Amino acid sequence: MAKVAYYPGCALEGSGGPYDRSTRALVKALGLEMVNLRDYSCCGAMEVKNVHPMLQTYLSARNLAIASEQMGLDAVMAPCNGCYHNLKKAEFELATSDKAMQTVQELAQKADDPVYKGDVRTLHLLEWLMEELGPEGIKQRLTKSLNGIKIANYYGCMYTRPRQIFPEKDQGPGSESSYQPHFMDDLLAASGAVNVDYPLKTACCGGAHTLSDADTSTQLVLNLLQSAEDSGAEVIATECPTCHSGLEMHQVRAEKEFGIKTQVKVLYFTQLLGLAMGLSPRKLGIHENVSDSIDFLKEKGIIG
Amino acid sequence: MAIHEKSLIESDRIMEHESLVVDGVDVSGHWNTMIKPRYIADYDDDFEKIIQSYGGGENVHRCWQCGSCTNSCTVYALNTDFNPRYWIYLTRLGLKEELIKDKDIIWQCVSCNKCTSICPKDVRPEGVMKALAHWLEDEGHTETSPSHVFDDEFWAQVEKTGRIEDAHVIMNFFKKTKQPLLQPWLTAFTTRMIKHLPFAHLIRMGLNFVFTPRTKSWGRTGKVLRDYVEGEKVAARQRRQQIKEAA
Numbered sequence: 001m002a003k004v005a006y007y008p009g010c011a012l013e014g015s016g017g018p019y020d021r022s023t024r025a026l027v028k029a030l031g032l033e034m035v036n037l038r039d040y041s042c043c044g045a046m047e048v049k050n051v052h053p054m055l056q057t058y059l060s061a062r063n064l065a066i067a068s069e070q071m072g073l074d075a076v077m078a079p080c081n082g083c084y085h086n087l088k089k090a091e092f093e094l095a096t097s098d099k100a101m102q103t104v105q106e107l108a109q110k111a112d113d114p115v116y117k118g119d120v121r122t123l124h125l126l127e128w129l130m131e132e133l134g135p136e137g138i139k140q141r142l143t144k145s146l147n148g149i150k151i152a153n154y155y156g157c158m159y160t161r162p163r164q165i166f167p168e169k170d171q172g173p174g175s176e177s178s179y180q181p182h183f184m185d186d187l188l189a190a191s192g193a194v195n196v197d198y199p200l201k202t203a204c205c206g207g208a209h210t211l212s213d214a215d216t217s218t219q220l221v222l223n224l225l226q227s228a229e230d231s232g233a234e235v236i237a238t239e240c241p242t243c244h245s246g247l248e249m250h251q252v253r254a255e256k257e258f259g260i261k262t263q264v265k266v267l268y269f270t271q272l273l274g275l276a277m278g279l280s281p282r283k284l285g286i287h288e289n290v291s292d293s294i295d296f297l298k299e300k301g302i303i304g
Numbered sequence: 305m306a307i308h309e310k311s312l313i314e315s316d317r318i319m320e321h322e323s324l325v326v327d328g329v330d331v332s333g334h335w336n337t338m339i340k341p342r343y344i345a346d347y348d349d350d351f352e353k354i355i356q357s358y359g360g361g362e363n364v365h366r367c368w369q370c371g372s373c374t375n376s377c378t379v380y381a382l383n384t385d386f387n388p389r390y391w392i393y394l395t396r397l398g399l400k401e402e403l404i405k406d407k408d409i410i411w412q413c414v415s416c417n418k419c420t421s422i423c424p425k426d427v428r429p430e431g432v433m434k435a436l437a438h439w440l441e442d443e444g445h446t447e448t449s450p451s452h453v454f455d456d457e458f459w460a461q462v463e464k465t466g467r468i469e470d471a472h473v474i475m476n477f478f479k480k481t482k483q484p485l486l487q488p489w490l491t492a493f494t495t496r497m498i499k500h501l502p503f504a505h506l507i508r509m510g511l512n513f514v515f516t517p518r519t520k521s522w523g524r525t526g527k528v529l530r531d532y533v534e535g536e537k538v539a540a541r542q543r544r545q546q547i548k549e550a551a
Contacts, residue, residue, distance in 0.1 A: 041466035204416035
């Protein structure tokens with residue numbers, strides 16, 4: 001099995017802490033191998049490109065270069081959609097523009113940073129799990145089951161868009177789809193969950209304006225929550241710390257400011273997979289989620 | 305006859321009279337509404353080039369007005385005044401005055417990239433929205449938007465340390481946009497968040513707040529990037545000046 005460099009990014013260091021802990025615990029339980037990306041920097045998130053697009057390209061290229069130049073690895077794995085998107089975008093920009101490549105390399109030399117040469121690829125955690133194990137591999141390692149809980153799989157914007165920067169998607173059977181992504185569905189179904197037909201799986205949560213335009217974000221999050229409930233889901237599975245925090249924050253805001261209460265639980269897909277591997281809720285940071293799902297999981301017989 | 309679809313006409317162009325006599329004929333009642341005639345003369349042929357000088361606006365010239373961007377737009381679904389196709393059309397024609405009428409909502413693009421993903425001509429409308437928002441601010445048509453304040457705060461921290469720390473970004477953002485930090489929903493959220501947090505994690509968050517996480521090998525990187533971006537911005541401003549002077 002291939003070893004990858006793990007790039008948690010700032011979100012998993014901070015507000016996405018439970019995603020980081022559940023990722024590490026899950027990867028260990030599955031017997032996969034990853035090493036921390038050495039002394040990484042921010043990928044630029046959604047903000048830095050608005051100051052200047054080259055900043056985001058450079059920051060992401062710098063992180064990729066650390067993996068290949070300093071660690072001798074050819075793949076960087078990022079569980080955060082924002083990081084994944086930015087690394088892929090940098091890969092795309094630098095593979096399609098000689099001028100951008102030259103600028104990045106010159107800046108790296110000036111800053112005494114490792115120089116990006118284009119010889120490293122980016123994987124989302126979902127893609128890595130599918131590549132290494134797939135639904136069959138997950139099934140073989142199960143020690144428990146998700147007992148048929150109904151899940152709306154929510155992929156968000158940055159895992160699939162813009163589709164141009166993900167050339168390996170939409171390549172037919174076995175590949176991920178940018179319009180109807182299914183990797184998370186496949187893995188959770190293998191763990192005993194039932195995936196509901198969720199029409200908003202790639203809709204936006206308004207994460208870019210979580211605080212700067214809260215009304216828009218709350219409206220978008222309410223669409224997601226209510227549509228999940230309408231689809232019969234008990235849980236929304238997330239794979240992005242920004243989406244996850246956004247859903248939780250605006251679920252609270254909708255309740256507090258507009259009196260609109262929704263019951264659907266929000267859990268990282270790594271937490272759900274981890275439970276199916278028999279890991280404890282504490283180890284998976286489930287009690288750290290704002291969306292309190294402990295009683296629900298007990299009711300369903302998933303945790304004791 | 306009543307004017308149907310009055311909503312499509314700007315309200316300041318609609319004249320309604322209690323009673324109205326035109327050329328000696330009393331047209332009061334059903335015929336009381338007139339629309340002020342309009343002619344457009346303020347095309348700015350160079351406006352497209354100006355927008356192209358902003359990061360993200362480079363491909364605006366490619367648009368062939370298929371409308372896919374607006375059709376797929378997340379914000380348009382909430383507010384039909386948010387219309388990327390129309391703004392790209394105005395940009396290409398150079399109708400700045402028309403564009404400025406929507407100045408207060410352009411910044412609300414949520415960067416979901418549906419438009420950029422679906423655009424058959426690689427216009428990258430998401431970037432064009434950012435370019436337009438920056439132009440509006442530069443020309444003094446709008447205040448710096450809260451979203452822009454957030455971006456700048458975020459980059460300022462990355463430039464300094466290579467990383468960000470959530471609590472600092474959020475607190476500085478609220479301070480700079482003069483919003484109270486103790487909003488009831490935020491307090492409720494934070495209370496729920498820390499309720500179950502393990503003690504060790506709370507301590508770590510506290511330590512992160514005091515000793516902000518930093519990239520050890522960050523070295524000169526922040527400065528090199530700042531110098532590069534400043535250089536690029538000066539060059540773009542000069543380009544815009546030249547375009548204006550040539551006109």
